[in-house]
């Protein structure tokens with residue numbers, strides 16, 4: 001009798017009972033989790049024990065991790081970060097637009113439009129070949145130096161323009177790689193239906209291309225969010241510069257740590273999300 | 287010259303490789319012509335030349351007595367009159383089946399979705415896809431996708447339809463549903479040119495069978511003649527391999 005019961009439950013009308021394979025895989029998983037946990041604990045412990053033993057630790061702690069300074073400056077830093085977010089918010093859509101335009105320039109076939117094609121190629125080569133901060137200096141100091149009247153001498157305008165020009169070049173390259181990734185047979189199918197080249201691009205190629213490069217573009221926009229801090233070199237008091245002001249005021253580096261935390265709070269989730277999208281897409285393609 | 291579509295001395299080369307070496311072919315109004323031949327013999331290339339997806343190097347293609355192969359001529363109006371369906375369907379994956387079908391009539395003929403809806407719904411229903419119009423291509427079986435691709439070409443109301451081995455990517459049990467569509471079109475009097483490996487089908491329905499070999503039409507005639515009593519040794523050899 002008992003033997004029969006055992007046999008029936010093994011035959012599996014109860015889905016809860018794991019199969020032999022599942023049981024094996026679960027034990028392997030438990031084992032690797034144990035190993036990972038142990039090694040992480042060892043590393044963290046040694047950091048917490050060894051670093052404070054360093055001779056300069058007390059001084060570093062005082063000037064970088066000062067709780068009092070942190071509490072006093074953090075709200076001001078957050079406030080300054082709003083400016084970063086605003087600069088980002090008006091640059092991002094313009095970058096997407098200009099980048100798309102440049103990518104399309106590089107794809108035109110008509111000989112009459114060859115200058116556009118050439119312009120697209122030169123543009124991307126130049127702006128991908130320069131350090132961002134150099135472009136910001138050249139445009140941010142150069143153009144207002146022409147003695148333009150207010151508000152056209154604002155560093156906000158020209159600093160933003162510099163970011164837009166540089167990042168549009170990268171976005172254009174990403175979009176172009178997306179366009180190249182669409183198989184020739186899609187264009188052939190569209191052409192065989194009598195669609196014009198422009199309609200083929202607009203309705204068939206671009207929608208697929210842009211969807212394919214969303215994760216890559218997200219990574220670019222995360223980099224942009226960080227590079228907004230470079231505008232501080234030409235004037236705007238955004239978070240990085242505000243941290244510098246506080247540093248001088250309190251003779252303490254803690255505001256920089258505060259600024260770093262604020263950046264990370266935004267960029268880490270965004271990076272994770274981009275990775276998630278990228279993985280999802282890779283899985284789908286396989 | 288009364289044929290709907292005539293090819294005269296058509297040549298096409300890719301680099302050093304001449305794929306069509308002087309093709310002469312007439313397709314009469316309402317006729318169904320089947321191209322058969324080994325892999326690489328140039329069937330797909332010939333079909334792509336017929337609706338100007340590939341420019342030909344020499345010779346001429348006449349549509350209703352009009353030379354459509356003239357270099358420099360705008361290919362778009364011709365492509366509207368000659369539809370093609372590919373082996374790999376080539377549906378637009380980001381659009382539903384009905385959007386796939388309506389795109390070209392909307393953009394090229396300037397019709398609105400509302401104007402198109404009755405006609406498109408009728409086509410889907412006729413080919414047994416009435417309940418699949420709002421599905422995306424990856425939600426459809428191969429046979430269903432291929433039928434959508436045929437509907438997409440038909441929605442431009444072409445005068446001639448070209449089919450490039452449209453059943454060879456399909457599981458055997460799905461081939462029948464696509465061949466039924468071709469039978470249906472045949473009954474309606476559509477002018478058709480097919481590249482095919484379905485010899486039984488070609489024998490049953492074709493008006494004319496052409497055997498392509500290394501870029502030449504080696505033998506052509508009614509199916510009884512080509513299948514029943516092939517004149518050329520190479521035709522016999524090919525048929526004995528595939529039958």
Ligand SMILES: Nc1ncnc2c1ncn2[C@@H]1O[C@H](COP(=O)(O)OP(=O)(O)OP(=O)(O)O)[C@@H](O)[C@H]1O
Pocket residue numbers: 300303305323324325326327328329330331332451481
């Ligand atoms: N775009 C191209 N560039 C270079 N060579 C090509 C191109 N398209 C076709 N060819 C060559 O032309 C020859 C004929 O190809 P085609 O696709 O027309 O043959 P097919 O008869 O349709 O063969 P299959 O039955 O395998 O489809 C092949 O040797 C192929 O490699």
Ligand SMILES: [Mg+2]
Pocket residue numbers: 329330331450451481
């Ligand atoms: Mg082929």
